[in-house]
Amino acid sequence: MSALVQRISRFLRSPQGQKIVDRGRREMAKPETQRKLKQLASRLSTRR
Structure with a gap:
């Protein structure tokens, strides 16, 4: 894995x-x- 890094x-x-x-x-x-990423993060967090 370190080779990939x-x-x-x-x-x-x-x-x-x-x-x-x-x-x-x-x-x-x-x-x-930034707005799009915040929306995506909130959608992902509510699914769990």
């Missing part, structure tokens, strides 16, 4: 990985995305 870590440090991380941060900063 190492591969993911290497990818995230690469230029392509950094591009994906930056895009994710920008998306998470949007209020619309």
